[in-house]
Amino acid sequence: MTNTPFAVYDKSSGRVLRAGVCPEDDLAGQVTDASEDVLQVAGLLQDLYLFRVEDGALVNAGPDLETAKRLKTTELYAACDAAVRAGVSSAALGSAHLYPTSDIDQSNLAQAVLAGGKLWCQDGAGTWALLDHTAAQALVALQDFQTAKDAAREHLATLMTEVEAAATPSAVQALTWG
Known part of the structure; x- marks a missing residue:
């Protein structure tokens, strides 16, 4: 060698x-x-x-092909995680608000589903505030988040299938999140 x-x-x-x-x-x-x-x-x-x-x-x-697949897998998982944490729009309060979705935000949202509570969100004018939510409103926001999260995970699954099917490093490298 x-x-x-x-x-x-x-x-x-x-x-x-x-x-x-x-x-x-x-x-x-x-x-x-x-x-x-x-x-x-x-x-x-x-x-x-x-x-x-x-x-x-x-x-x-x-x-090589194996390395390209490993690197692309890391890149796509990071992109999926970023998409999940990018926030979600929900009309739980009657009009569209943007809810942050970091780990702590997800925990707060899940807790508010049980008994309501204050959730951090941004209104259409761009103003951030800690607003009261009923349990039902929190549930709507949580469902909207889950829908967005599921869409990101489904997109990741589709791309991972394409990564596995790719026959050349350049075919792997051509795959993108967007």
Whole structure:
């Protein structure tokens, strides 16, 4: 087995994230390690490029199919989570209001379904306020949230089926949340 020089860098900044020498069959492992250690936190999965040196020149090796699928899976799960936490519109109070949907907001909404309570929401004019909700109103807002969450999860499931069916790294990389 021959050792191959490689470099993993961020396309947008040009920063080298990892460089070294490894066996040719471990190039994909370098991509995975870099993505888990650096890129996933920085949100740069789509800007990952792996290069190896051939005849003194850098050649884009790109991720192999398995690595491309693993990176895309991470990216799509993060996009689904962001969609779920982006907030939901509900007319539970009679007109459209935007409800935040962080973990604590979801918990507060679920608790308000039991006995009513104050929920943080934004009206159509953009004003945020802690407004009283009856249990029935909270239930409507919760149902609207659940509908939006289910839609995001269904979209993720569809995309994951496409990721698994993809036959090339470029086909995987072409898949997007939007």
